[in-house]
Amino acid sequence: MGSEESIEEELSFLILLADRVRKSVEEAKSFKNECFEVGKQVDCLLRMLRSTVCLTTSSSSLYERPIRRIVSEVSKNLEQALTLVRRCKRSGILGRVVTISSATVFRKLFPLLDNSVVDMKWLLSVYDVVESNNGGGGGGIVLSLPPIASNDPILSWVWSFTAVIQTSSSLIDRIEAANQLALLAADNDRNKKIIVEEGGVPPLLKLLKEGVSAESQVAASTALANLATDQEWVRQIVAELGVLIIVQVLWDSPMLVQTSVANLVSRMAENDSDAQEEFARENAIRPLVSLLLSDTLLLDEPKPPQSGKPTTLQSLVLLGVNSHEYPRTLHQHNVHLNSSLPSEDSSRGGNHKKERENEKPEVKLQLKIKCAEALWLLSRGSLSNSQRITETKGLLCLAKYIEKEQGGLQFNCLMTVMEIAGAAELNADLRRAAFNTNSPAAKVVVDQMLRIIQEEDTPSMQIPAIKVIGSLARAFRARDTRVHGPLVTLVTQLDHRNLDVATEAVIALGKFACPENFLCVQHSNAIIEFGGVSALVRLLRVSERAQLHGLILLCYLALHMGNSEALDWSKSLSALEGAARAPVSQHPLLRELIPKAIYQLDLYHEEDHPHRQSYGS
CATH class of the missing domain: 1.25.10.10 (Leucine-rich Repeat Variant)
Incomplete structure (x- = not known):
């Protein structure tokens, strides 16, 4: 059986194999009692295999990983049983010779078949929970340990949690399962590796994309952020079109979700330069810059200054963000990117805007801190993202917070400016475009860097400011x-x-x-x-x-x-x-x-x- 076979094909082969064992049991001439016990175990497996077939044919979004792993193990044990039982058809001198070895093999085979039976029971119990939830019942998350995972309990937990996230209709259970995966991922790198290898990323992205509730999206993005601590695992998220989904959610979601997703962007950008460029292609900079000013400017309803020239920092930023066309709703944003994606209700943006107005100040501040951090790590060593920030007049936005704020927001904005200046040092076009001496952005940035150099006494603030000035020396x-x-x-x-x-x-x-x-x-x-x-x-x-x-x-x-x-x-x-x-x-x-x-x-x-x-x- 090749890995390219469908799960239905694998199960069909297994049922055929089990039938062959049953037929050989009936034809046995020796070890009839042992063969009879094998037949009972195989009958039990046959019933569960047929139930699994019904499960796979009735579900449109089945999590197949544990099924394939357990089916593969059951197949090995059935093939061993078939070989042994067929020997028992022989009689005479040859049969007596075979008898000497068969007694030992039977003693080894019975525990293997027992394990297969227990594995299948565990598998059906996991999906029975899911089916019960889909039917309006509710059975929680199965955390028992099947024999196949006896040496690695984490494996069965990952299977159980992922199956619930993928197929359950109980939102509470899906949120709980996502939170459990997040905890496992936060524990150690080995758990992360198991979650990724066992197909945990696609269900988490699905949960994030669906947007059923803010809590479910936060749980999914937190789990993904805990996974995104290594280049290999970040690339798994990218390979599953995760960047496109993440940018969608950034454009139009409640503030708590946007905060969590901005943190996910930071972790991915921090650990993989390819992810940085993928975010650049999907233009993740624009929603991040707009969210930095989400409580002071309605960026999708611009109101340019009456004089025709920007006179304040906010108006300059406003004109900069809106000087290039960009989507005003999630649906508009996705039309040109992937026509196969489902469209969203354009009224969602207004609803979330109302929610944002009523959010607590600390929630708004945390969103800005995470957006600024995401901009910093997206621009780090990336010319394309640095250019996009300057194209939106994001420098003015960053300079505003460097001047007015303190703590994490001020620091993240400062680090972002440092990265942009570093890119400009190596690229004359960016330097001329963003840091021209007549540019309002350049003047504000330089003023703030000099203020920090002269007034701050913290090296963590002074050193980035000094680096900015040094990077701009030729300007x-x-x-x-x-x-x-x-x-x-x-x-x-x-x-x-x-x-x-x-x-x-x-x-x-x-x-x-x-x-x-x-x-x-x-x-x-x-x-x-x-x-x-x-x-x-x-x-x-x-x-x-x-x-x-x-x-x-x-x-x-x-x-x-x-x-x-x-x-x-x-x-x-x-x-x-x-x-x-x-x-x-x-x-x-x-x-x-x-x-x-x-x-x-x-x-x-x-x-x-x-x-x-x-x-x-």
């Missing part, structure tokens, strides 16, 4: 020197608590002064004028990482401003000469930079020390 004009001072100050205020902050500030300054920056000379001059050299020399004595990046920046300053009177020549030269003898000088970049920087300093200041031999000679 700043020569006259915009307001960014250099705060960064140099962080290096100057070096102590044991902010070493990472100071080092990150040096890395950012290095991006201003590096030769790839067209305005590197002007930026280098500004860094020196703010007292950056003395701060750098001090930083070089602290740690290997700080020394590496400090030396790189110092070399850039010497190369670009070697003739500057503001450059502390003696301190810089001493630091570089000392570094040339240190292990750090073997770094590929420094191996080339340090000799050039020393030569440049010697070249412009040789007259101050006429007896000094040039490093380059």
Whole structure:
């Protein structure tokens, strides 16, 4: 029997096999009592197999995994029984020889057939519960342990829970089963592996998609989020068209559901870059951005400013989100994506909008926190998602919350901006489109980053803000020197608590002064004028990482401003000469930079020390 056979075909073969065993039992010449016992067990199996056939033909959405596993085991045991019983048809000398071995085999066969009987009873009990629920009864979830799962109780639990989610009409039982799968998945990775391998993902996605109740959708999305902790398992969700279903639910669901689903998006994006791009293709960014402003703006009913130009942050975001066509209802959203999907009642959006207005503030806040986290993890290392956020003017939305909020929402928005700026650093088109110096978004973002750098004293906030400024180094004009001072100050205020902050500030300054920056000379001059050299020399004595990046920046300053009177020549030269003898000088970049920087300093200041031999000679 191949795995490609239908369950009905497998059961039909098994019934035929059991009939052959019964016929051989009737023809037995020896071990008649033992064969009679085999016949009784096979009769019991036959009745249950026929009941299973009725079950499979009457159900349109059957969970087949436990049926196939148990049927496969029953098939092995019946084939063994058939081989043994057929031996008992022989008589004479050959029959007596066979008798010697058959007695032992019968003793081994009986427990196997007993196990098959118990497995089949367990299987029918699981589906009897489901059928009872479908008929309006209700029998709960079967948690007994069949012999086939005696060495692995989790397997029978997963089968039972998944069968209920897949086929039961009792919503209470389906919710409970989904919650139980979520608990199992949260317990350890082995449980996750079993749930995925035993086909638990499709029923959970089905429960999420149906939207029968908010509680059922939260239970399903929580279970899926607990499964989505490994790339392989995330890809199972993607392979079952899970991304499309998730985006559907994001567009139009109660707030608690959207919060839970946004968390699912975060877990999937965090653990698989392919899932990030799949979310990009299904445009998951738009509902997430719109939900960030769901309590202040009705994004599907835009009201542009009367003047024709955006005058506030909210109006700018509003125009940005609506400057591209996007669906206003779940049905419209899905028409062009998958015509086979069932349409939804367009009035649902209005109902949920009313529900959102009456939600508690803490529920609204949690939704925004999870949406911001999803945007962060979707944009991490993803150019396509970063572009989509900027296309919706999401930068302005993020900047608003960085300015006004605290805690998780502020942090997630900051991390999202950091990822977008990181993508812009590597992509000139995105940098020009999103961070043009005349762009309101760019101005707001830079203002907020500088505020955090200067006012915050928490490294977890300062470091992302510094990275944003560094990533945007090539977007700043020569006259915009307001960014250099705060960064140099962080290096100057070096102590044991902010070493990472100071080092990150040096890395950012290095991006201003590096030769790839067209305005590197002007930026280098500004860094020196703010007292950056003395701060750098001090930083070089602290740690290997700080020394590496400090030396790189110092070399850039010497190369670009070697003739500057503001450059502390003696301190810089001493630091570089000392570094040339240190292990750090073997770094590929420094191996080339340090000799050039020393030569440049010697070249412009040789007259101050006429007896000094040039490093380059």
